[in-house]
Amino acid sequence: xxxxxxxxxxxxxxxxxxxxxxxxxxxxxxxxxxxxxxxxxxxxxxxxxxxxxxxxxxxxxxxxxxxxxxxxxxxxxxxxxxxxxxxxxxxxxxxxxxxxxxxxxxxxxxxxxxxxxxxxxxxxxxxxxxxxxxxxxxxxxxxxxxxxxxxxxxxxxxxxxxxxxxxxxxxxxxxxxxxxxxxxxxxxxxxxxxxxxxxxxxxxxxxxxxxxxxxxxxxxxxxxxxxxxxxxxxxx
Numbered sequence: 001x002x003x004x005x006x007x008x009x010x011x012x013x014x015x016x017x018x019x020x021x022x023x024x025x026x027x028x029x030x031x032x033x034x035x036x037x038x039x040x041x042x043x044x045x046x047x048x049x050x051x052x053x054x055x056x057x058x059x060x061x062x063x064x065x066x067x068x069x070x071x072x073x074x075x076x077x078x079x080x081x082x083x084x085x086x087x088x089x090x091x092x093x094x095x096x097x098x099x100x101x102x103x104x105x106x107x108x109x110x111x112x113x114x115x116x117x118x119x120x121x122x123x124x125x126x127x128x129x130x131x132x133x134x135x136x137x138x139x140x141x142x143x144x145x146x147x148x149x150x151x152x153x154x155x156x157x158x159x160x161x162x163x164x165x166x167x168x169x170x171x172x173x174x175x176x177x178x179x180x181x182x183x184x185x186x187x188x189x190x191x192x193x194x195x196x197x198x199x200x201x202x203x204x205x206x207x208x209x210x211x212x213x214x215x216x217x218x219x220x221x222x223x224x225x226x227x228x229x230x231x232x233x234x235x236x
Contacts, residue, residue: 005182006189016172017193023086023158023168024197027093028151034094035101042102043109044131053102060099066160068092073164089161097154104146108139148205152198169193 006013042053060068069092076083083091112135120130162171173190177183 001185002182003185003188005180005185009176009180012172012176013169013189013193016167016169017197019167019172020155020158020169021197023090023093023161023166024151024155026090027097027154027158030090030094031097031154032101032105032147035098035105038098039102039105039109040131043106044127057099057102060096061103063096065092065096065157066163068096069160069164085164085166086161089158089164089166093154093157093161096157097150100150101147104143104150105139107146108141108143109135111142112138144208145205148201148208152201155197155201156194 038053038056041049069089072083072088072092073085076088116134117130120134125134158168159170161168162174165171169190173186177186180186
């Protein structure tokens with residue numbers, strides 16, 4: 001084995017790594033942001049809203065991401081919609097991740113104790129204020145770990161973008177293997193890069209879990225013990 005071949009293609013590999021990181025960041029940012037209003041609509045919106053959200057979540061979790069990717073890249077042009085390969089890959093990856101994120105956020109919303117809703121109603125707090133200042137801060141503390149875990153899956157899922165000619169890390173490595181006939185060296189290089197990127201995500205998750213706990217979020221949401229006691233007394 002000759003790992004020196006990797007040094008000859010460092011700029012190309014770095015370019016593919018940067019494309020992978022950008023894909024991961026966009027998917028990791030958009031998927032939770034788009035999933036949040038859908039989860040809120042399912043839990044606190046009108047009764048009929050839960051059915052389309054349930055269907056969307058079920059479909060996105062049931063259909064393989066590669067099928068969504070092929071539909072965005074090959075299927076949409078058949079309908080007259082032409083998108084660049086990178087945009088098609090992002091659409092498929094984002095909506096696939098949204099299906100899982102909806103369930104994670106919903107679990108966080110349902111973790112808030114029902115007595116807190118009663119206390120908020122006893123205080124006359126508007127519904128939107130209750131959700132924004134009481135429910136969401138506590139729900140996010142529960143939701144952060146699975147969201148970050150899903151982000152590691154999103155990182156690995158970016159490799160599917162190479163199937164539609166997006167020059168991310170896996171696609172670049174595949175092209176170099178065809179050119180150099182050095183699969184072991186190049187695949188080991190790709191594996192190390194993915195390990196480093198996932199390790200960075202896990203480190204960030206640990207830092208967030210250490211700093212963002214329920215007590216801190218309760219303070220930020222003005223959910224003080226004194227307020228809770230007053231609210232409980234009012235509810236009684």
